[in-house]
Amino acid sequence: MDLPWQLYVFAFLVSTQLFKLRRQYERRKALSEIPAVGPSGVLRSYKTVWRYIRDARSVLQEGYQKSNGGLFRVPQISGWFVITAGRHLEDLRTAPDSQLSLDAAGAELLQSDYTMGKDIRLDTYHLGVLRNVMTKKLPTMLLDMADEIRFSFNDLIDRKFTDSPNEWAHIRASEVFTIFVARITNRSFVGLPLCRNDDYCNINIYFAHHVMFGSAVINCFPNFLKPLVGAVYNKISGLRTRIVVHLRPLIEQRQREKAAGEQRSDDMLTWLMDAAPPGHQSVEAISERLLNVNFMALHTTAMTFTHALFHLAARPEYIGWLRDEIKENLGTEWIDSPNVLDKEKIEKCWKLDSFLKECGRLNGLGAFSLPRKSLVPFRFSDGSIIPAGTIVAAAPTATHLDNTLFENAAEFDGFRFYKQRREAEARYGAASAEEVKCRLTSPSAGYLAFGGGRHTCPGRFLASLEIKLMLAYLILQYDVRTEEEGVRPPDFWFGPVCTPSQSAAVLFRRRAKL
Structure with missing residues (x-):
């Protein structure tokens, strides 16, 4: 008698799951020499997983302190993550992609083949555009950005x-x-009038939610079902189709x-079209590429600015000092005539730069930085080994609170890096390695907001310029404070993801005309 087909399917699913459990057991055994946060047993470790979902920061802080600058591991639903600090962090920063891969980590954590598009991972030509083309264009991009900042403040703030x-x-x-950031960024990406189109901006804003929620959903399924689930999810979401219409x-x-042979707009869309290799030049491929560039640029910039705004509104004593510096270096004429702006003058605002870097130190974008996946067994400089297939990362929230790296690390000092930079300039000279290390856009072993190593965030110079311009305009034109004076709205955490409060308001008051 023939067995029902359902039995074959059931047997296949069971054998697949048993194989997966065996691999997890072997990986768990290989990691047993690395200290764990909480119990390390198969079932008892899930207590720490639940605690991690509710308060990832304290879990990582506990591991960081107990490991005393060494490796430690944190349980996840799908296995264990290994966290690096101290000397191991330098190993992570300098490891070749053939051993510790950012792309492989993204493919697993974000399920990028399905949420972002497989072509985006397989050919990252857009990163070359960000590093080599966009960075050189920033001095001219800032004029359009400043004009859009003025329009957006008038449209979204002044009408209140x-x-x-x-x-x-x-x-x-x-x-x-x-x-704001969606408009300003896309003024340099696609120009007017599309950068102000509500539906176009919303597609780019929602795409971040599409990626984060989609990766969580897809990761719930076994590997052989992920292509099907990913296709269904993208069909339901429809964002990658809707962007093409615009x-x-x-x-x-x-x-x-x-x-x-006519002159074209000098913006991100044109640069991507010029750089696209054969097979990536269709309307659909270019649209998907620009959507992903927006994903990289938009939410990180918006959240970083909002974190800084909350600090400024809770500490109004900084407003006067920053306002004086901005007036001294930029003047006020650019408020109404952006064409007089000069990027070099913006770079002279060292106090503003320091304030933003301190905000990023204490309130970043999440619990992890520098995520990598080991493609082969990887040996750290002290002899510790992690097996192939292990996710390894740094913990900026814990590193940034290390008193051996930062004096009074838990305290906010908006001019911390300004003072360090002045001291470095006096001792080693302007543009010395020590002075450059104090700048907002410079990563280091102790400052992980922009990642590190060969994969340091390529868009950090654009983000820095946007945020500085927005904050400079705000400081010159408005007074701000928090709803509860002197109290910064608490961040929202879910697992490793940190965002500024989604519901908190900041109070704005227009200043007299300059």
């Missing part, structure tokens, strides 16, 4: 006011400034202009 003198307007910071007319126009 009535004619009452000394009026304070409540602004939901996270929501409003995410729209970009097709623009891409086809640029293609016609190039064929006719």
Whole structure:
């Protein structure tokens, strides 16, 4: 008698799961020499997983302190992550991609083949555009950015006011400034009028949620089902299809202009089209590529700005000092005439740079940095070994609170890096390695906000410039404070992800015309 087909399917699923459990057991055994946070047993470790979901920061802080600058491991639903610190962090930063891979970590953690598109992982030509083209264009990009900043403040902030003198307007910071950054970023990516199109901006904003939620859903399924689940998820989401509707007319126009030898807009869309290799030049491929570049640029910039705004509003004593520095270096004419702006003058605002770096030190974007996946058994410099297939990362939240790296590390000092930079300049000279290390965009073994090593965030110079311009405009034009004076709204944590409060408002008051 023939067995029912359901029995074959059941047997296949059971054998697949048993194979997966065996591999997890072997990996767990290979990691047994590395200290664990909490119990390390198969079942008891899930207590720490639950604690980690609710309070990842304290779990990582416990591991960091107990390991005394060594390796430790943290349980996850799918296995164990190994966390590096101290001398092991330098091993992580310098390891070749053939041993510790960022791409492989992204493919597993974000399920990027399905949430972002497999072509994005297999050919990362857009990273070359960010590093080699966009960075050189920043001095001219800032003029459009400044114009869009002025428009967005007028459109999204000033309309909240009535004619009452000394009026304070409540602004939901996270929501409003995410729209801000979407507009400002895309002014340099696609230009007017598309950068102000609400649906276009919302697609780019929601794509981050699409990636994060989608990866969580897809990771719940066995590997052989992930392509199917990923396809269904993308069909339901529809964002990668909707973006094409907005970009097709623009891409086809640029293609016609190039064929006719006409001048095209000098923006991210054109740079991507020029850099796209054969097989990646269709309207759909370019649209998907730009959507992913927005994913890299938009939410990290918006959250970093909002973190800084919350600090500024809770510590108004910094506003006067920063305002004086901005006036001294930039003047006020650029508020109404952005064409007078000069990137070099912005770089002279060392106190503003320091304030933003300190905000990033204490309130970053999550519990992990420098995620890598071991493609082969990897030996650290002290002889410790992790097996192939292990996710390994750094813990910026714990590293940034290390008193051996930062004096009074738990305290906010907005001019911490300004003072260090002045001291380094006096001792070693301007533009010395020690002075450069104090800058916002410079990563180090002790400052992990932008990652590190060969995969340091390529968009950090754009993000830094955007945030400085937005904050400079805000400081010159408004007074700000928190709803509860002197109290910074608490961050929202879920597992390793940290965002500024999504519901908190900042109170804005217009200043007299400059």
